[in-house]
Amino acid sequence: MSAEGDGNDDIKRQVLFGTGYGKPPMATRFEKGRSGNPAGRPRRAAPDLSMAEQPMLGAVLKAANKKIQMIEGGKPIELSARDAVAQKIFVDAIKGNARSQGLVSDLITRADEAHAREMRQRNELWEWYKAAKTAQLEDAKRRGEPAPSFLPHPDDIVTDPHTGPRFVGPVDEDEQRELERALQLRETLIMQDALDHKSTHRPDGRQFNDPGAAMVMAMLLEKAIPPRLRLSDIEWIHRQFKYEGISKRTLLKLLFTAWRKIGRPRQRGYLSLDLRVVKKWFEDFGAMYQEVQAGNLDVDAMARGEFDHAALDFMERRGLH
Known part of the structure; x- marks a missing residue:
């Protein structure tokens, strides 16, 4: 019989008897005498077990974390057994031990891969958070509504492929209160600088002719404030002009209240330390x-x-x- 005839017969059988579950097309059926699964039945995955169900692993982990005494640089130090083993392997590798060098290379590669995977997962999570919260802030602005408050603020999150997410602002209510106090202190120091420049003598009568310390402290404090809340050069100048235009009498009242408000009360007429100090x-x-x-x-x-x-x-x- 010709090849064409065999093909026609195959088509007829499929039309008459159908194909499907248990009836694959003739062209795809296993050949007689050959196994359809030459690799054998796949091995069943090991069940997930807790540490309590694996006492030997628990004992190993306990031993790995146990503190031991070692001598390093002629001085006694204390470190975990796992750290001691890792140091020994690295020392041997540096000395030229081929087996240790191979082990160290493998460990470093695996550690780098695990670290990169963890950083990527953490960055993806916080990038999603930043995008979602930024969209909410922009939506509120578009509607002319008050900006919602988020902790952490999306602009205070910095992601890095090597170190993961970093927060440059408050992440909880306590840190938010600390930030608000820092902002009040910055404003108080700028105000104090204006009073210092208007003064020639301290409350006790001592001469004062070296102002500028309050402004230096305000600028240093600025470094600890999230970038989104730092003052631009124009804003610094505006604040300085604002307080310089206020009378000394009014400044004395404002400062007395401001220092008390931030929990650092000062006597009326207090002046900063000399700048040289x-x-x-x-x-x-x-x-x-x-x-x-x-x-x-x-x-x-x-x-x-x-x-x-x-x-x-x-x-x-x-x-x-």
């Missing part, structure tokens, strides 16, 4: 930070009132008696 504070702080970073100063011991030779020498050089 504040500058020296920052210079001393910068010098101390460098000494701490170099390992020359123990700030924890100094905070406890314990001053070794290095600390005493630093204080003498900086005039901190």
Whole structure:
């Protein structure tokens, strides 16, 4: 019989008897004597078990987190068993151990992949949040309605593929209250700067001729305020002109109330520290930070009132008696 005849017979059988479940087309049926599943029956997935149902894994995790004593750089340190094992593997790899180098390479690759996956998932979540809340803010503005309040504010969320989402503003009610106090303090310091420049003597009669510290503090405080709420150069100038145009008598009243409102009451007529004093504070702080970073100063011991030779020498050089 010809190939054409075989094809016609196959079509006739499909028309007469149909195809479907249990009756696949002839062209797709398994050949006689050949298995349709040569790889065999797929292995059933292992059930999800809790740590309580896997006591050996629980014991391993407990041992991995156990603190042990080690010597590093001639000094005793305490770290977890998992950290100690990781350090040993890395040290061996750096020394040229081929097996450790392969293991380290694999561990780093897996860790990088897991980290990237986690950062991507977190970024996607917060990017969705930013888009949704920004749309709500724009919708309220378009309708001429008050802007809804969100914590965190969408403009205070910064996503990064390496570090994940970062929040540069308040994320809860407590932090929101702290932000509101910071904004009030910034305004109070700008107002204080205006009074400082209008004054020549302190309340106790001492001469005052070095203003500017209040404005320096206000500008430093600005760095801790979310970018969306920072003042532009024009806004800084506008505020300065605003308070400079107010009489000294009125400024005294406004400042007395403002300092009390933010929980930092000052006597009437209070003036800022001399600018040179504040500058020296920052210079001393910068010098101390460098000494701490170099390992020359123990700030924890100094905070406890314990001053070794290095600390005493630093204080003498900086005039901190």
